[in-house]
Amino acid sequence: MPGAERRDVQEKQPLNHTADKEQRLLPGRSNHAGSLFQPGKKLQEAICVLLVELCERFTFFGIVCNMILFCTVKLGYRNYQAAIVNMCFVGISMLTPVLAGWLAECLVGRIKLVCICMFLHFLGTALLPVVAFPFEDIYIDRRHILHTLTKREQKIVFYFALLTASLGVGGIRAIVCPLSAYHLEDCGLKELLSFFNWFYWLINLNSAVVFVSISYIQQSVARNLGFLIPFVSVLMAMITIHMVRGEMIYKPKTDGSLLTTFGVIASALKTCCMRYRYFSGGVTNWLDHAKENYGGQYSEIQVESTKSLARLFPLFTFQILYRACVMQIPSGYYLQTINSNLHFSGFVLPVAAMNVISIVPLLILVPILECINSCLFSSKGTGHSPTIYIVIGQLSAALSVMAAGFSEIHRKHFPQVEQTLSEEVLLVSSMPCFHLAPQYILLGVAEALVTPSCSLLSFRLVPERIRGISMHFLTLFNGAGCFMGAFFVQTAHAGTQGNWFPHLLHEGKLERFFFFLASLMLVNTLGFWTIAHRYNNLNQEYTDEFRGSLPEEKLLKHEKAIKHYDSVLEHSPILSPMEKS
Numbered sequence: 001m002p003g004a005e006r007r008d009v010q011e012k013q014p015l016n017h018t019a020d021k022e023q024r025l026l027p028g029r030s031n032h033a034g035s036l037f038q039p040g041k042k043l044q045e046a047i048c049v050l051l052v053e054l055c056e057r058f059t060f061f062g063i064v065c066n067m068i069l070f071c072t073v074k075l076g077y078r079n080y081q082a083a084i085v086n087m088c089f090v091g092i093s094m095l096t097p098v099l100a101g102w103l104a105e106c107l108v109g110r111i112k113l114v115c116i117c118m119f120l121h122f123l124g125t126a127l128l129p130v131v132a133f134p135f136e137d138i139y140i141d142r143r144h145i146l147h148t149l150t151k152r153e154q155k156i157v158f159y160f161a162l163l164t165a166s167l168g169v170g171g172i173r174a175i176v177c178p179l180s181a182y183h184l185e186d187c188g189l190k191e192l193l194s195f196f197n198w199f200y201w202l203i204n205l206n207s208a209v210v211f212v213s214i215s216y217i218q219q220s221v222a223r224n225l226g227f228l229i230p231f232v233s234v235l236m237a238m239i240t241i242h243m244v245r246g247e248m249i250y251k252p253k254t255d256g257s258l259l260t261t262f263g264v265i266a267s268a269l270k271t272c273c274m275r276y277r278y279f280s281g282g283v284t285n286w287l288d289h290a291k292e293n294y295g296g297q298y299s300e301i302q303v304e305s306t307k308s309l310a311r312l313f314p315l316f317t318f319q320i321l322y323r324a325c326v327m328q329i330p331s332g333y334y335l336q337t338i339n340s341n342l343h344f345s346g347f348v349l350p351v352a353a354m355n356v357i358s359i360v361p362l363l364i365l366v367p368i369l370e371c372i373n374s375c376l377f378s379s380k381g382t383g384h385s386p387t388i389y390i391v392i393g394q395l396s397a398a399l400s401v402m403a404a405g406f407s408e409i410h411r412k413h414f415p416q417v418e419q420t421l422s423e424e425v426l427l428v429s430s431m432p433c434f435h436l437a438p439q440y441i442l443l444g445v446a447e448a449l450v451t452p453s454c455s456l457l458s459f460r461l462v463p464e465r466i467r468g469i470s471m472h473f474l475t476l477f478n479g480a481g482c483f484m485g486a487f488f489v490q491t492a493h494a495g496t497q498g499n500w501f502p503h504l505l506h507e508g509k510l511e512r513f514f515f516f517l518a519s520l521m522l523v524n525t526l527g528f529w530t531i532a533h534r535y536n537n538l539n540q541e542y543t544d545e546f547r548g549s550l551p552e553e554k555l556l557k558h559e560k561a562i563k564h565y566d567s568v569l570e571h572s573p574i575l576s577p578m579e580k581s
Helices: 002-025 027-035 039-064 067-073 079-106 110-132 151-176 189-221 228-243 258-274 286-290 300-310 313-326 332-338 351-380 387-411 433-460 464-495 510-535 551-571
Strands: 416-421 424-429
Touching (some): 039 079, 039 151, 039 189, 039 228, 067 079, 079 110, 079 151, 079 332, 079 464, 110 228, 189 433, 258 300, 258 464, 286 300, 300 464, 313 387, 313 433, 313 464, 313 510, 332 387, 332 433, 351 433, 387 433, 433 464
Antiparallel strands (some): 416 424
16 A cells, blocks of 8 residues: 555654654753763752852842942932842842843843853942942052042942843853753652752852851951952852853753743733634633634644743732842841941941841751651652742741831830941940841741742743743742832832831831831732642643643644554455445
């Protein structure tokens, strides 16, 4: 039957073409499989990526840890202005990885963008010492000053340095240190939870070292040279990238993008608006309007992937207000610490060193949570959903902000004393700064419970092809939380004529701002608790939830049906010779 064989070959060609196309679209999978035979090389790559991650975070925390003190003392900013600048810098640094990922995928290319971002990061961290350096103290001789920057010039250089540094952070996080570089595709639920726990444990251990060392150098020993430390750290990151350039620049899978996700949503909304009366009864989900079968322009696999991602949008939304509360550590809590007594046994504690108190609970809780998770996984076999951790963590964040309000009332009952910070004499409360420890501890407990759990849900509950996009969306909503925190500060200051976020804390009512934020966070926690059941099933394979509905699967089933039908025709004794021919 030469004709049948020819038809068989022709029918297999589209399938082979589809399979070849899929293999070309997934280069990371073959690379990952090949790396399994080189465990030493894979370990070296993971260590290098982690080293660059730690170096980048070292520079980031080095910039953030004393920014408010620098803005208020050096640049003459009001308290609310310094807090807004700090939160906006953190927010931009969270959003730029998403922008960098899109640029690397669509316009520039990964290698070129890494070089550009490393240069921008280098430029930003090199310009910060220009603003911080005391040029007024350097003389050519006894009568002439070498150089002096005016306040306006300092602010221009400062903002430009922050912008370039944040843009550089985006490229490093998105291209050099994405989560996909750690090869988590084959990890189970228990392994993923352990990875996120210990990953954030290392990040916070690094930040603890930064907050203690750099903050003390900036504040006491050589405060104007403190910004040189981020500069040295970024040099270390550049050397590390150069040494393992060929192994570290990970090339992820290219079968999904943010543009495709946004395009599916936009196409579905457009079709719903234009042709609602025709499609309202024919689809089970509004995103189905974007499918080609219903008048859209996207394939079924793209729409189904977007639908699984859309399930996480409520989870992401409830993280916005939580992130605004977390941002009180480098803003509201920091201002409380500045206005408290930092003397301890004749030693002046760095202001940012109080942040270590919020990190200690995370460093302690992670090993404990690992033991709990191991026991649960071994006893139940399937483990448990981390949504309970998120609920408890968000409740802890609400209690932390509430405790900050009571601490502010308590702080005002102490008499005021003079305290010198960065060669400036400030009038502060005589209350020891350790009285603020409960609010730091509660927020540290919240971070230990919420951040790894949200990362796990964002990574686990979507198909493998869009896990990177899901983590990008989580980052976008976290960045939105930083900007919401800045918006709250600006609104509270403007709406109350500076009473709720004052420049002189003993003359204002900062506790009212904390109580207002705590009430919002309690409502936010209750709202998430009502929808937490949607994310309880972590053992469902979302990568296979729409298997069989994809075009390739349909073609494969069609081919098997044809072969089965041909075999029936050939072996059936009922058919006549004329029918067989």
